[in-house]
Amino acid sequence: MTAEALRNRIETLRAAMRPLEPDGEARAELGERALRHALDYLAGVPDAPANRPWAEVFAQRLDPEFPETGRDAESVLDYFAACVERPGFATTSPRFMAYVPGGGLFHSALGDLLAAVSNKYSGFASASPGAVRLENAATAWLAEVVGYPEGAAGTLTSGGSLANLTAIVAARDAADAEGGGAVYATRFAHHCLDKALHIAGRRDAPLRRIATDSRCRMSVEALAAALEADASAGIRPWLVVASAGTVDTGAVDPLAEIAALCRRYGAWFHVDGAYGGLFALCPEGREKLNGIELSDSIALDPHKTLFLPYGTGAVLVRDGRHLLASFSASADYIRPLGESEVGPSPADLSPELTRHFRALRLWLPLQLAGVAAFRAAQAEKLALARYLHARLSEIQGFDPGPLPDLSIVAFRYRPQSGDPDAFNERLLRHVQEEGRVMLSGTRIDGRFTLRCAILSFRTHIEHVDEVIEALLRGIAALQGGADA
Numbered sequence: 001m002t003a004e005a006l007r008n009r010i011e012t013l014r015a016a017m018r019p020l021e022p023d024g025e026a027r028a029e030l031g032e033r034a035l036r037h038a039l040d041y042l043a044g045v046p047d048a049p050a051n052r053p054w055a056e057v058f059a060q061r062l063d064p065e066f067p068e069t070g071r072d073a074e075s076v077l078d079y080f081a082a083c084v085e086r087p088g089f090a091t092t093s094p095r096f097m098a099y100v101p102g103g104g105l106f107h108s109a110l111g112d113l114l115a116a117v118s119n120k121y122s123g124f125a126s127a128s129p130g131a132v133r134l135e136n137a138a139t140a141w142l143a144e145v146v147g148y149p150e151g152a153a154g155t156l157t158s159g160g161s162l163a164n165l166t167a168i169v170a171a172r173d174a175a176d177a178e179g180g181g182a183v184y185a186t187r188f189a190h191h192c193l194d195k196a197l198h199i200a201g202r203r204d205a206p207l208r209r210i211a212t213d214s215r216c217r218m219s220v221e222a223l224a225a226a227l228e229a230d231a232s233a234g235i236r237p238w239l240v241v242a243s244a245g246t247v248d249t250g251a252v253d254p255l256a257e258i259a260a261l262c263r264r265y266g267a268w269f270h271v272d273g274a275y276g277g278l279f280a281l282c283p284e285g286r287e288k289l290n291g292i293e294l295s296d297s298i299a300l301d302p303h304k305t306l307f308l309p310y311g312t313g314a315v316l317v318r319d320g321r322h323l324l325a326s327f328s329a330s331a332d333y334i335r336p337l338g339e340s341e342v343g344p345s346p347a348d349l350s351p352e353l354t355r356h357f358r359a360l361r362l363w364l365p366l367q368l369a370g371v372a373a374f375r376a377a378q379a380e381k382l383a384l385a386r387y388l389h390a391r392l393s394e395i396q397g398f399d400p401g402p403l404p405d406l407s408i409v410a411f412r413y414r415p416q417s418g419d420p421d422a423f424n425e426r427l428l429r430h431v432q433e434e435g436r437v438m439l440s441g442t443r444i445d446g447r448f449t450l451r452c453a454i455l456s457f458r459t460h461i462e463h464v465d466e467v468i469e470a471l472l473r474g475i476a477a478l479q480g481g482a483d484a
């Protein structure tokens with residue numbers, strides 16, 4: 001092709017790609033439309049059901065399309081509202097108290113918008129010193145919250161699973177390079193531990209399931225016995241994984257005692273604090289987490305306990321050099337970009353290279369709302385859990401279980417007759433199908449147990465009262481049905 005022919009071809013292509021860059025006016029219109037949509041959605045959150053049946057997705061019979069020619073924004077947003085926003089769990093609802101809720105701070109959504117629009121490259125300091133400084137300031141702040149000393153390092157991940165994986169790879173390289181070391185965890189450890197061991201090439205590491213006490217916390221005596229048994233049999237204790245808030249009941253393992261045992265046996269002490277670790281921000285939570293600062297690594301989930309929208313976990317390593325040793329980039333074309341006065345580059349602390357500029361969605365709400373508001377919200381959640389526990393204790397028939405360590409209440413109802421497991425399962429299904437409040441369940445030592453996890457910043461005392469009302473409605477319906 002001649003240059004002239006190419007010029008014509010290029011001009012044609014340029015005209016065809018124009019929809020990718022709307023002009024200022026079109027951007028404003030699109031942006032305002034999307035923002036209005038988001039604000040309308042949020043306006044409906046207080047009264048919308050916390051759970052809507054799956055069937056709604058299929059009832060719409062609308063498969064996502066990938067059209068050759070762009071469609072108008074209104075019809076795209078309509079699709080999104082009907083087929084994506086409506087059905088399933090409303091994790092934005094103040095009455096969503098299943099699994100481990102997040103919430104989704106609006107400030108963070110704005111942070112995501114700004115991060116995406118500026119598209120700063122947060123992997124390397126040389127590319128965006130300001131973004132990397134913010135990333136490092138965010139992890140330094142988290143390290144301060146948990147009480148780590150100078151010299152700690154960390155990185156923001158996509159979530160808790162990747163935070164745990166990152167820590168376990170660092171622990172492997174630092175303390176189990178040749179393999180063969182044993183791992184210690186209770187049966188309440190999150191299943192992402194199994195995935196992480198698998199990915200880290202340690203699927204076959206001897207895994208000691210340490211017994212728990214009556215409150216589902218790791219038994220220090222049982223851990224000491226397991227460590228001693230391995231050490232005297234010539235098996236090296238490699239990794240102890242403690243929970244700072246289990247998913248089942250929110251139980252916090254005795255971290256300070258576990259730390260002392262890890263020191264004695266030379267084991268790496270990792271804390272999975274994805275649910276509970278960040279309660280260290282408020283004094284009530286800090287007290288429960290005594291000893292977390294003695295660990296070698298911690299996984300956290302700002303998208304749970306700092307109320308961010310999904311997509312942000314964090315890993316911290318007490319001696320940050322271990323994180324660099326495991327993940328520092330070695331490719332020659334990257335090396336010269338190296339270090340800087342704004343600290344290490346995220347790409348040298350994690351398996352990721354190019355990544356979302358996550359710090360902005362964490363930093364912006366802390367700037368706009370202030371740390372005190374977060375501290376108050378966390379303390380409120382802890383108090384709400386104790387309030388629910390107290391209310392359940394006052395109602396005939398409920399077995400509210402032990403006082404919650406954090407913000408999860410695990411409880412059962414004792415039916416007048418019949419199998420309590422089957423009854424509690426049916427009760428949960430009734431509440432979920434009604435959809436006004438959303439709870440979840442678990443099995444603890446074979447017993448089906450209901451869970452109420454209070455963690456959304458939107459959840460207040462009237463919503464906890466609604467949990468009781470929904471349960472009482474369910475009980476009346478089920479027992480009425482049984483008597484009929």
Ligand SMILES: *Cc1c(COP(=O)(O)O)cnc(C)c1O
Pocket residue numbers: 100158159160161162164190192245246247272273274275276301313
């Ligand atoms: C949520 C959670 C995880 C997994 O984190 P994701 O962010 O879902 O990947 C791991 N451990 C605990 C204790 C959790 O609560």
